[in-house]
Amino acid sequence: MSKPASSISNAYQGYRQPHRGDSDEILVRAGRGSPCGEYLRRYWQPVALAREVEDVPRLIRVLGEELVLFRDGSGRYGLVHKQCPHRRASMEFGVCEDDGIRCCYHGWLFDVDGSILEIPGQPQANAELVMRQTSLGAYPVREFRGLVFAYLGPIEEMPEFPVYDTLEIEGQTLVPYRADYRCNWLQVLDAILDPIHTSFLHSRMSRAQFSEGMAEIGELLFYEREMSFLGSNVRRVGDHVWVRVNELVLPNYTQAGAAFSADGTRPIYYGRTAFSRWVVPLDDENTTAFAWAIFGDRADPEEYNTPEGPELIEQGERLDRSYEERQRFPGDAEAVEGMGRIADQKMEHLVPSDKAIIQYRKRLRKLCRDLEQGIEPSHVTGSWPNPIPTYGGDTVLRVPRQAGGDNALLTEIGERVMQIQFEAESMSGAARDEAVIAALKSLEAKYQS
Secondary structure (H helix, E strand, O other), X not given: OOOOHHHHHHOOOOOOOOOOOOOOHHHHOXXXXXXXXXXXXXXXXXXXXXXXXXXXXXXXXXXXXEEEEEEOOOXXXXXXXXXXXXXXXXXXXXXXXXXXXXXXXXXXXXXXXXXXXXXXXXXHHHHXXXXXXXXXXXXXXXXXXXXXXXXXXXXXXXXXXXXXXXXXXXXXXXXXXXXXXXXXXXXXXXXXHOOOHHHHHHHHOOOOOOOHHHXXXXXXXXXXXXXXXXXXXXXXXXXEEEEEEEEEEOOOEEEEOOOOOOOOOOOEEEXXXXXXXXXXXXXXXXXXXXXXXXXXXXXXXXXXXXXXXXXHHHHXXXXXXXXXXXXXXXXXXXXXXXXXXXXXXXXXXXXXXXXXXXXXXXXHHHHHHHHHOOOOOOOHHHOOOOOEOOOOEEEEEEOOOOOOOOHHHHHXXXXXXXXXXXXXXXXXXXXXXXXXXXXXXXXXXXXXX
């Protein structure tokens, strides 16, 4: 392939081009006191898998803070500051008792809310005075379907815990998992709003990690809504049109279509997500996706419910692989970690397919700045009652090619499929499913007549 004439003057410019640039400092910093860290603390965040919390405390890091997660003898979860308020011993070496956690150094006993229950070896009056005036820092915690969530913000601003509709579909199997990334959270999160990367990273560059149909480059549609961003890739696969929707609910909850059950070759009416995940900063250079892989008739097949199945759904390849395997068959981890521990966003050259990423970052910056000015962010539970309606998923309609080109048709069908879902969002459960499926079948019939 010959070079465009305009590119000749740009040849061999390695010496003159900068090697590194600045990061988007407002967004990449997630520690306590940083604009984005404070914003993320206003939401419930997953911090561990329930199966990771056993009979001894667990030291964790989340949003730049080292904390101790434990479960007491009565089954209650607690999340507390690492250092005991007495002599600063680490609570990771504490003892889990029936009604809280006891410091290993001098035996002070703390409830899950951080209040002091007992100070042994001291005069009663002194102990009662300290118990009134002092506590161990603690955060609210709850377990939900095998994930442990915490709220790390001001207690007076704690929102209702959100439950998303895709987690409530009958007959599904939800498998909790975690995927650790050695890089900043923003570069992991950005991928969900980049639906075109699936056609290349997961299909054309090494091997079809999901399906051959994903290699098709379709028409891209983007939607910015009150509490979410949607990116849709509308593909032509033979006699079918495949509308695949990626979704980000503010601030860091993501969904997408099925990894393995959809390939664009057969009709699917209102397929739902195969994974629901939060992209959580542990600190500025390490991130964990806490998630459920979802198996069932409207998600991915049960045959992929294996030990490695969630990893394949998460990023197309197993996570623990040799360097040679990662070079030959890169997945999401290689793409995002290869940007560096903290990517230099100021060096990017964004293009039209990055529209949703541009919009999300712009909104996130505004929300962070608003919070600095004392304006608390909105919550999805303020707009919808639980379960929250969501849109990540797949729809495949049998629509033969039409003469005169296909691009306009793909866009038209993609927009109508999304509008059908928006029109039914005030419904819930079976009523919503029936309304959407009936409308999709009617749309399909229109293009077949």
